[in-house]
Each structure stands twice: as C-alpha cells, then as structure tokens.
Amino acid sequence: MFDKILIANRGEIACRVIKTCRRLGIRTVAVFSEADRHARHVRLADEAICVGPAAARESYLVAERIIEVARATGAQAIHPGYGFLSENEAFAEACAAADIVFIGPPVAAIHAMGSKSAAKALMAQAGVPLVPGYHGDDQTPALLQQQADAIGYPVLIKASAGGGGKGMRVVERSEDFAAALASCQREAASSFGDDRVLIEKYLLEPRHVEIQVFGDTQGTVVHLFERDCSLQRRHQKVVEEAPAPGMSAERRAAMGKAAVDAARAVGYVGAGTVEFIVDRSGAFFFMEMNTRLQVEHPVTEMITGQDLVEWQLRVAAGQPLPLTQDELAIHGHAIEVRVYAEDADAGFLPSIxxxxxxxxxxxxxxxxxxxGVEQGDEITPYYDPMIAKLIVWDESRPRALQRMAQALMQCRIVGVTANIGFLERLVTHPAFVEGQFDTGLIGRQLAQLCPPTQAAAETAWQLAALAQLLDEQARSDVASPWHADGWRMNGAQTRTLTLLNGGEERSIQVDYAAQGYVLTLDGRRCAVRGERRDDGQLLAELDGQPQFATVVRDGERLHVFTDAIHGAVFTVIDPLAHAGEDSDAHGGLVSPMPGKIVALLAEVGVPVDKGAPLLVLEAMKMEHTITAPSAGVVRSFRYPVGEQVAGGAELLEFEASA
Known part of the structure; x- marks a missing residue:
C-alpha cells in the first residue's frame, strides 16, 4: 500500500478520498487553487499546495504542475477523483513517465473509451448492444444533418469527449438541428477542448441504468450491481438509487455480464462505470463507459458494504480485488440526491x-x-455549485424514500439558494415513488416540481415575528426600560411589526405580556414566548403548543425552518430606514451570474418577439440563453463575444414595444 498520495481534485470527492486514506494510515497531499485556499479539503489534508489561480484551466487542469507537486512532496500516487484530469489520457501517461502511480485505469483503456465514437465501435466488436446512430470522424455540419435525418427524429447530439450532460442536446425536428449542433459544439469545446459530436436515436421514455465494474491487475473483473440514474435534468443526474426499481434477476445478470465484457474488451483495471439506456421493453443498449469513479458511487457502497475508494487504492497498489463476484451481494436500498446551490424557480441558475x-x-x-464545504465557506462561480451529496439507506425502497424525504426537510441552508424544495417534491412525486419514471420525468413535470411560491403559513409569520422580537431584546441594554417589557414613555405597551414574505406585506400587532408577547395577525391573537439560541435554534410556544424551529438571520431577512416549513423568508420592514427610496427601472438586461458572452443572437434595431433569444452566456461550463422580456428592440450590446462579465452586469440595452 502507499505511504502518501496526492489528490488532484477538490470538493466532496477530495474530502472523501482523504477520509479513506486516514482510515488506512496513508498521508495525503491536497492541491488547491487560489479560490480554494480555505476549502475543506485543504483543511483536512496532511499537506496542501497551491497550484494556481481560480480558473480550473490555470490550476487543477495544469498536469505539469500537479506532477511537480507530487514529486516535491514525495507522493507515490495521484488520485484524480472525477472530472478535471480523471479521464485525461495525457495526464495518465505523464504520471507513468514520472514513475508516479495513476489511481485509475491503464492509458490504453482511457484511450479506448475517451472517444464515445471509438468506444461504440469497440463495444460492437465485443457484442455489447448499441443504440442506432452515427459515430464517424466526418464532422461536416451538412453530413451530420444528413445522418440525423436518416436516423429519424428525435435524435440526441452528444459531445464525443463529453460527460455530465455538457455538450448534449435532444433535437425534435430537422429544422432545429443546425442551431442545436452549433450550441453543442461550443459547449463541448469549452468543457472538453474537443468539439466533435456523435448522433444517436433518442429513445422515448428510457431509463438510464449503469453498472459499477472493477478490475485488478491479475485479470479479474467483477460488477457491483446497478444504479438507476434516470432522474435527470438536461442530462445531468439529479437522483440516483441502487438497486434499480423493477430490476429482475435475469436482466441484472445480463447487464452485469455485458458490463464485464465491455471492461474486459479494453483490459480494464480499477473502478469504472458502464452506462446503458433501457427502453420500455426492457432492452438495454450501451451508451458509454466512464473510466473513473462516479459521483453516485455512494449508493453502491451503501448496498454492498464496500469502500470503493479503498478498492481503488488496493488495486492501484497491485493487490487483487477484495471480493469475488460470488461474494458480492445486495443488502437494502440506497438513494442519493445532489444538493446544489441553484435556484430551481429561476431556471436552475447557479447561486453563489x-x-x-x-x-x-x-x-x-x-x-x-x-x-466539500462547511458553514462559512463560499460557493464560487469557478466550479460546480454542489453543496453536498445526501445519501440514505434502509431495508427497502419505500423506507429509503421515507428517510430521504425526512432528511431533506432537515436540510437548512442560508446564504445561497439551494434546490432542497425541488428535491423534496421530486422524491415524493407519485411516479417516482411508484417506480414508474424515465429520463424525461423532470422535463414533463417541471411545472409541478417548480410550482409558484406558496404563501407562508401563519405559523411561519408568528415564528419570524417572535425571532425578531427576541433578537431585539437580546440587542438591547438589560438595564434599559426597553428591555423585555416593551416599555413606552406614552401609551400602551403595544407596537406594530411589519414583515414581508414574497410579495405579501403584513402588519402584526405586538402586545408585551408578563412572559412573552401576544401577536395579533388579521384579527387572530396568539400568545407566544420562546428562547433564542446562537445557532439559530428557536424553542417556542404558540398558544401553549411547543414549536421547535430554526430561524437564521441574514441582515434584515429571517429564514424560518421547521419540519413543516422549509425556508420561508421574511424581510423586516423598517419604514424609517427606507423613507425616500424609489426604484429606478432601466432598459437593460443584467447577467444573472458571472460568465462569458459566447453568442449574440439578435440584430441591433431589428424587432423581436417576447421570449426571443438575445444572447448566450456561458457560466460554470453551461450555456444560459438570455431572452427578450417582451416584444421590442435591442438598441445595443454592452459586451462582444468572448468578453467576461460580472454578475449583475448590464448585458444590453433593450427597448420594449409601445
């Protein structure tokens, strides 16, 4: 086994590898960018070295610098995690040249599977079933259009070197193909440095099922069963579970054999994932092989009781696989959700x-x-906005689903907008609960999964008001007559507290009582009292009924959480503080986040309809289209293509039609 390894990654996977290494007595070296100087993986590692500026291309993707750090620190091996350099053939070769173990598959396997097109051809030779499509080298747009027309719509355009849903589009009609192809190629070039694509028939109502495989240097290859990753948005996995709902023993054996055959065809060593698309009849087809550990590997660990990172380390050190195929078994059911800093109600825009x-x-x-984060850390625009992976396990799928719903209600995040509410609605959606879903579920049910914001419950208003009153009490001087009893020089011990939730503003009459307060809201009185703690916890009584809540203050805003209230946000309105303010509307459209202008889609001075695409902004390696808020005319663009823009920057001058 190794004495010291370098982790060429960041975030939760870096922290995950460090945890396993600690248990095995292996010292760790973390690398970090300037933006990650205070990141959790840096704090956890035994050593940490800065490898460059915030941009990944200038730090985490600089292979020479990573290897230089490994040599300088005496690291015997490099764990690449996933993303970044994990499937980089040149990096694996450079590690071998430097006599450093690359904790991943052989260079030949990365090469074979690095191109989706080449991988399809190899799998066809190995007898693994394939989806009809075009995987050729000729990337002439006209030829690609002809191939798509011949395959028949809908088709899927997919970046040949891609992954994670980037550089991928479903095209429903021939007339939409050219624009979708151009967008895919731009995104693929930006994300992977390779704009080549392949085209496949897009199967209707398919499931996405993948098989975890592992090989060792002795030639043994096993599979650790399947994961269902069908719940996706824009081809990005959102929820994963193992085992797959409705999977028969016969199909599991057939898919497992196909995955092992695929791995053996390339002489695979280490952890890998063979991904299949499954149609409504149950027939399965090879999509791709990821030559690395996957984000969703914890669900496999939970149902098998194995540490797959430890398996990676042992195999990389030349040891045989810890278990044979016959010794592996499924126990219980596991579900994983990806908690992201993103606003589901605003088109899933990342939140920083x-x-x-x-x-x-x-x-x-x-x-x-x-x-990979802790309270006080920052979600930056430079990397994937994942906050955490939340994984639950139980003896059965219904019990695991129940645990997941409960766990999501206990997630309380303030400072960024998180997708918790969206995930809670998703895992309790009847189609998912009943196992009757496919990769298109989120797209079809988006209005239900992202409903209009509901008015806050009366209990939430009362808890917000109580928290505000207790905070005021704590800030006041204990010796002051203003402390605790609402003393006034003239008049009764009564005041009005005004709160704003969404677009609703309500005034609450506050009467100070001997113990606590009496709140009157819309004519209804409620006796309240409570105790406020520094961690945001609020122990309250509402008309004698105990209520446990978390109320977190963010400036003038109060975020209220209970088991029944998930993050209701209230703003405390102080009329004196806002006197004389007036909103000044302007004719500009602003950038929702920091990014780069990649395309200008409208012509200056030419009328456009409401919803017409005006420009494309690339942020966090995903493209976001800015559309016209109404019918009107673009008077000017503020930035040219290729320009970096800050969040909130005015992108263009737009004049609405009269």
Missing amino acids: GRLQHLGMPRESAHVRIDT
Whole structure:
C-alpha cells in the first residue's frame, strides 16, 4: 500500500478520498487553487499546495504542475477523483513517465473509451448492444444533418469527449438541428477542448441504468450491481438509487455480464462505470463507459458494504480485488440526491455566495453526507455549485424514500439558494415513488416540481415575528426600560411589526405580556414566548403548543425552518430606514451570474418577439440563453463575444414595444 498520495481534485470527492486514506494510515497531499485556499479539503489534508489561480484551466487542469507537486512532496500516487484530469489520457501517461502511480485505469483503456465514437465501435466488436446512430470522424455540419435525418427524429447530439450532460442536446425536428449542433459544439469545446459530436436515436421514455465494474491487475473483473440514474435534468443526474426499481434477476445478470465484457474488451483495471439506456421493453443498449469513479458511487457502497475508494487504492497498489463476484451481494436500498446551490424557480441558475448557515441531517447508519464545504465557506462561480451529496439507506425502497424525504426537510441552508424544495417534491412525486419514471420525468413535470411560491403559513409569520422580537431584546441594554417589557414613555405597551414574505406585506400587532408577547395577525391573537439560541435554534410556544424551529438571520431577512416549513423568508420592514427610496427601472438586461458572452443572437434595431433569444452566456461550463422580456428592440450590446462579465452586469440595452 502507499505511504502518501496526492489528490488532484477538490470538493466532496477530495474530502472523501482523504477520509479513506486516514482510515488506512496513508498521508495525503491536497492541491488547491487560489479560490480554494480555505476549502475543506485543504483543511483536512496532511499537506496542501497551491497550484494556481481560480480558473480550473490555470490550476487543477495544469498536469505539469500537479506532477511537480507530487514529486516535491514525495507522493507515490495521484488520485484524480472525477472530472478535471480523471479521464485525461495525457495526464495518465505523464504520471507513468514520472514513475508516479495513476489511481485509475491503464492509458490504453482511457484511450479506448475517451472517444464515445471509438468506444461504440469497440463495444460492437465485443457484442455489447448499441443504440442506432452515427459515430464517424466526418464532422461536416451538412453530413451530420444528413445522418440525423436518416436516423429519424428525435435524435440526441452528444459531445464525443463529453460527460455530465455538457455538450448534449435532444433535437425534435430537422429544422432545429443546425442551431442545436452549433450550441453543442461550443459547449463541448469549452468543457472538453474537443468539439466533435456523435448522433444517436433518442429513445422515448428510457431509463438510464449503469453498472459499477472493477478490475485488478491479475485479470479479474467483477460488477457491483446497478444504479438507476434516470432522474435527470438536461442530462445531468439529479437522483440516483441502487438497486434499480423493477430490476429482475435475469436482466441484472445480463447487464452485469455485458458490463464485464465491455471492461474486459479494453483490459480494464480499477473502478469504472458502464452506462446503458433501457427502453420500455426492457432492452438495454450501451451508451458509454466512464473510466473513473462516479459521483453516485455512494449508493453502491451503501448496498454492498464496500469502500470503493479503498478498492481503488488496493488495486492501484497491485493487490487483487477484495471480493469475488460470488461474494458480492445486495443488502437494502440506497438513494442519493445532489444538493446544489441553484435556484430551481429561476431556471436552475447557479447561486453563489457564502454559506451563512449550513444545517444538514445527523449522519448515522441510515444517513450519509458527502460534502466539500462547511458553514462559512463560499460557493464560487469557478466550479460546480454542489453543496453536498445526501445519501440514505434502509431495508427497502419505500423506507429509503421515507428517510430521504425526512432528511431533506432537515436540510437548512442560508446564504445561497439551494434546490432542497425541488428535491423534496421530486422524491415524493407519485411516479417516482411508484417506480414508474424515465429520463424525461423532470422535463414533463417541471411545472409541478417548480410550482409558484406558496404563501407562508401563519405559523411561519408568528415564528419570524417572535425571532425578531427576541433578537431585539437580546440587542438591547438589560438595564434599559426597553428591555423585555416593551416599555413606552406614552401609551400602551403595544407596537406594530411589519414583515414581508414574497410579495405579501403584513402588519402584526405586538402586545408585551408578563412572559412573552401576544401577536395579533388579521384579527387572530396568539400568545407566544420562546428562547433564542446562537445557532439559530428557536424553542417556542404558540398558544401553549411547543414549536421547535430554526430561524437564521441574514441582515434584515429571517429564514424560518421547521419540519413543516422549509425556508420561508421574511424581510423586516423598517419604514424609517427606507423613507425616500424609489426604484429606478432601466432598459437593460443584467447577467444573472458571472460568465462569458459566447453568442449574440439578435440584430441591433431589428424587432423581436417576447421570449426571443438575445444572447448566450456561458457560466460554470453551461450555456444560459438570455431572452427578450417582451416584444421590442435591442438598441445595443454592452459586451462582444468572448468578453467576461460580472454578475449583475448590464448585458444590453433593450427597448420594449409601445
């Protein structure tokens, strides 16, 4: 086994590898960018070295610098995690040249599977079933259009060197193909440095099922069963589970054999994932092989009781696989959701900022949290905005689903907008609960999964008001007559507290009582009292009924959480503080986040309809289209193609039609 390894990654996977290494007595070296100087993986590692500026291309993707750090620190091996350099053939070769073990598959396997097109051809030779499509080298747009027309719509355009849903589009009509192809190629070039694509028939109502495989240097290859990753948005996995719902023993054996055959065809060593698309009849087809550990590997660990990172380390050190195929078994059911800093109600735009409060469920035999951040850390625009992976396990799928719903209600995040509500609605959606879903579920049910914001419950208003009153009491001088009893020089001990939730502003009459307060809201009186704690916890009584809540202050905003209220946000309105303010509307459209202008789609001075695409902004390696808020005319663009823009920057001048 190794004495010291370098982890060429960041975030939760870096923290995950460090945890396993600690248990095995292996010292770790972390690398970090300037943006990650205070990141959790840096704090956890035995050593940490800065490898460059915030941009990944200038730090985490600089292979020469990573290898230089490994040599300088005496690291015998490099664990690449996933993403970044994990499937980089040149990096694996450079490690071998430097006599450093690359904890991943052989260079030949990375090469064979690095091109989706070449991989399809190899799998066809190995007898693995394939989806009809075009995987050729000729990338002439006209030829690609002809191939798509011949295959028949809908088709899927997919970056040949891609992954993670980037550089991928479903095209429903021939007339939409050219624009979708151009967008895919731009995104593929930006994300992978390779704009080549392949085209496949897009199967209707398919499931996405993948098989975890492992090979060792002795020639043994096993599979550790399947994961269902069908719940996706824009081809990015959102929820994963193992085993797959409705999977028969016969199909599991057939898919497992196909995955092992695929791995053997390339002489595979280490952890890998063979991904299949499964149609409504149950027939399965090879999609791709990921030559690395996957983000969703924890669900496999939970149902098998194995540490796949430890398996990676042992195999890389030349040891045989810890178990044979016959010794592996499934126990229970596991589900994973990806908790992201993103606003589901605003088209899933990434949210950046400081995690002022990060409350997650307590870990146990049933609940696991993999995260690369802690309270106080920042979600930056430079990397994937994942906050954590939340994984639950139980004896059966219904019980695991129940645990996941409960665990999500215990996630309390302030400082960025998180997708918790979206995930809670998704895992409790009837189609998912009943196992009747496919990769298109989120797209079809988006209106239901992202409903209009609901008015806050009366209890939430009362808890917000109580928290505000207790905070005021704590800030006041104990010797002052203003402390605790609402003393006034003239008049009764009564005041009005005004709160804003969404677009609703309500005034609450506050009467100071001997113990606590009496709140009157819309004519209804409620006796309240409570105790406020520094961690945001609020122990309250509402008309004698105990209520346990978390209320987190963010400036003038109060975020209220209970088991029934998930993050209701109230703004405390102080009329004196806002006197004389007036909103000034302007004719500009602003950037929702920092990014780069990649395309200008409208012509200056030419009328456009409401919803017409105006420009494309690339942020976090994903493209976001800015559309016209109404019918009108673009008077000018503020930035040229290729220009970096800040969040909130005015992108263009737009004049609405009269």
